[in-house]
Amino acid sequence: MSMQGVNNEDNVDLNKQQSREVRRRSLRLLFSLIRGIRLRLVGSFFMVLVSQALRVVGPGLITFAIDRALPAAIKGDMKLAWLTAGAYLICAIGSAATTSFFLVYAQRTNQAVLFQLRDRLFRHTQMLSLEFHEKYTSGRVISRQTNDIDSIKELLDTGGNEMVAGIIYMIFTGIALASLDFQSFLILLFAFVPLAILTRWFQKQTKFWYRKSRVASAKLIVHFVETMTGIRAVKAFRKEKRNQDDYNVLVEDYRSINAKVIQIFGIYDPGLTMIGNITVAAVLLFGGMRAMHGDFSIGLLTGAILYTKRFFDPMENIAQFYNAYQSANSGLEKVSGVLEEDPTVPEPTHPDVLAEPKGALDFDNVEFHYSNGKTILPDFNLHIPAGQTIALVGTTGAGKSTLAKLVSRFYDPSAGTVALDGHDLRKIANDDLRRAIVMVTQEAYLFAGTISDNIALGKPDASSDEIMAAAKAVGVHEFIMSLPDGYQTDVNKRGGRVSAGQRQLISFARAFIADPAVLILDEATASLDIPSERLVQHGLQTLLKGRTAIIIAHRLSTVSIADRVLVMEHGRIIEDDAPAKLIAGTGKFAKMHKAWRDSLA
Ligand SMILES: Nc1ncnc2c1ncn2[C@@H]1O[C@H](COP(=O)(O)OP(=O)(O)OP(=O)(O)O)[C@@H](O)[C@H]1O
Numbered sequence: 001m002s003m004q005g006v007n008n009e010d011n012v013d014l015n016k017q018q019s020r021e022v023r024r025r026s027l028r029l030l031f032s033l034i035r036g037i038r039l040r041l042v043g044s045f046f047m048v049l050v051s052q053a054l055r056v057v058g059p060g061l062i063t064f065a066i067d068r069a070l071p072a073a074i075k076g077d078m079k080l081a082w083l084t085a086g087a088y089l090i091c092a093i094g095s096a097a098t099t100s101f102f103l104v105y106a107q108r109t110n111q112a113v114l115f116q117l118r119d120r121l122f123r124h125t126q127m128l129s130l131e132f133h134e135k136y137t138s139g140r141v142i143s144r145q146t147n148d149i150d151s152i153k154e155l156l157d158t159g160g161n162e163m164v165a166g167i168i169y170m171i172f173t174g175i176a177l178a179s180l181d182f183q184s185f186l187i188l189l190f191a192f193v194p195l196a197i198l199t200r201w202f203q204k205q206t207k208f209w210y211r212k213s214r215v216a217s218a219k220l221i222v223h224f225v226e227t228m229t230g231i232r233a234v235k236a237f238r239k240e241k242r243n244q245d246d247y248n249v250l251v252e253d254y255r256s257i258n259a260k261v262i263q264i265f266g267i268y269d270p271g272l273t274m275i276g277n278i279t280v281a282a283v284l285l286f287g288g289m290r291a292m293h294g295d296f297s298i299g300l301l302t303g304a305i306l307y308t309k310r311f312f313d314p315m316e317n318i319a320q321f322y323n324a325y326q327s328a329n330s331g332l333e334k335v336s337g338v339l340e341e342d343p344t345v346p347e348p349t350h351p352d353v354l355a356e357p358k359g360a361l362d363f364d365n366v367e368f369h370y371s372n373g374k375t376i377l378p379d380f381n382l383h384i385p386a387g388q389t390i391a392l393v394g395t396t397g398a399g400k401s402t403l404a405k406l407v408s409r410f411y412d413p414s415a416g417t418v419a420l421d422g423h424d425l426r427k428i429a430n431d432d433l434r435r436a437i438v439m440v441t442q443e444a445y446l447f448a449g450t451i452s453d454n455i456a457l458g459k460p461d462a463s464s465d466e467i468m469a470a471a472k473a474v475g476v477h478e479f480i481m482s483l484p485d486g487y488q489t490d491v492n493k494r495g496g497r498v499s500a501g502q503r504q505l506i507s508f509a510r511a512f513i514a515d516p517a518v519l520i521l522d523e524a525t526a527s528l529d530i531p532s533e534r535l536v537q538h539g540l541q542t543l544l545k546g547r548t549a550i551i552i553a554h555r556l557s558t559v560s561i562a563d564r565v566l567v568m569e570h571g572r573i574i575e576d577d578a579p580a581k582l583i584a585g586t587g588k589f590a591k592m593h594k595a596w597r598d599s600l601a
C-alpha cells in the first residue's frame, strides 16, 4: 500500500474508491484472523444453535400445558403435567449449560484472535522502515495498539456472541410462531416494515456519528501523547495553558459527539419497544377475537403472545452490537492500514554474500528526495575507500544526516545506487547490513535494563569482559563504576539516571562492541563537554582504527582525527581534501575553521 493511505488514515472524508479499498483491506484482515480458528467457529456456531433452540421450546410447552396437560390434570390425570414440567426443566437446564459452555468456548477463541492481532501489529509496526515512523506519529501508533485493538476486543467480547445468538434466537422464534399460528406470524411480518425503517435509520446515524467519535477520541490520544512526550518543551515554553485550551476543545468535541450518539439511542430504543408492544397488542387483539369465536385456543393465544413478545428481546442487543461493530470496524480499517504498509526498504530475497565486509562506500549518481518532498541530493557521487575516516561538515539542513541515513539504508536512494564493497545496499541481507554498518546518533537511546544490557545491544553474546573492555575503550568505565551497582545499574531506577553526555558515551561503547566495518557518528559527541569530548576523541582513535568512519560534527575538534574532510552545501560536496590542505586554503572550510579557532581563543 502507498503512503497515501497513511495520510488518509484518520481522515473521515475518503472518496468512494478509497473507502471501497479500505473496506476490502479490513475484510482481508478479518478473514486472515478467522482462517486459523475456523473449526472453533463451527463448534461455537453449533453450540449456539442448540442453546437457542432449547430456549425457544418454552412457550410451545406452555401452549401444550394449557391446552392439553391442564385439562387432563383437572380430570385427575397428572401424567402429562409431569411430562411437560419435566421437559420444560430439561430444556432450561440444557439451554443454560450449552450457553455457558458456548460463552467460555467463544471467549477462548476471541482471546486467541486478539493475541494474534496484537502480536502481528507489534511485529509489523516495528518492522516497517524509518520512513513510516518519521511520518506516522507515535500517538497514532499508540492509538492503533490501544484504542483500535480494544474496540475489536469489545466487539469480540460481547457484541459478536450476542449478535449471533440473538439472530438465531429471532429466526427460531419466528419459525416456532409460524408453526404454532401462522396468522400471528403474518402480524409479526407486518411489524418488520417499521422495524426495518427504524433500524436502517439507526444504522446510518450511528455509522456517521461513530466514525466521528472514533476520530475525536484518536485526536484526544494523539494530543495527550504529544504533550507528554514533549513535556520538557511544554514546560520550557509555558505551553501548558495553550495545550489545555486545545485539549478542552477536543474533549468538548468528543463529548458533544457522544451526546449525539446517546440521543440516537434515545430514539431507537423506545421506538423498538413501542413496535414490539404494538405488535403484541395486535396479536392479542386478533387472537382474542378468534378465541371468542372458538377457533383459537387459550393455549395457542398464550404461546403466540409469548413468542411475539420474546421475538423483540434480542433486538436491543443487536442494536448495541451494531455500535460495537461500527467502532471495531473503524479499528479494523486502521489496523489493517498499518498491517498492509510495506517496508519502503525491503529486504532482498536473494541477497549477495557479504563474508568479510571491508567498508568501501560508493555513491553512484545518487538522487534523493523524501517522499513528496523537494530534492535533497540532486546528483551525488562519492567514493570512500575502506578504512578512511571522513569528517562531514556543512551548514544546517545541507543533507548530512540524510546522507548518513542512506548509508545505513534507512532509506533507499530515489535514483542511483549506494554500495558497500561494490554491493548495492539493496542486495545486502538486513543482518549483514546491521553488522557491517552502525550509526550512532545524538539521540543515544537507552532501553530499560542495566548499563551492561545496553552496551551488549551491539553484540548480544558479549561476555562481561568484552563489555568492560568496550567501556574502557571509549573512556566511560570509571563513570559506570561510580554508579550504585556498576555495570548492573538499572538505567530507569534512581541512581541509574544518566546525563545526555553519559548516554552518548554508553552508546559509543555499544558501537565499539558491535565492531562494524562502517561507523557513522551523526552529531554523536554534541552533548559532551570539552574534557569528555577529548576523552572520547582519545577513545575514538581506538574506535575508528581499521574501519571506515563518517563523522558528522559541528564542533571542528573532531576534524583533527579525520583523513579527509567533506564540506557539504545544498546536497553537494563543495570541498573535499585532507584537513590540513583545506585549512591552509581559502575555501569555505578554511573560513569555518578560522571562526571556530577564534571562538576557542
Ligand atoms: N524525514 C524527513 N522528511 C522530509 N524531509 C526531511 C526529513 N528529514 C530531513 N528532511 C529535509 O532534508 C533536508 C536535509 O536534512 P538533514 O537532516 O539531512 O540536514 P543536516 O545536514 O543533517 O542538518 P543538521 O546539521 O541540522 O543536522 C532538510 O531540508 C530537511 O528539511
Ligand SMILES: [Mg+2]
Pocket: 400, 401, 402, 522
Ligand atoms: Mg543532521
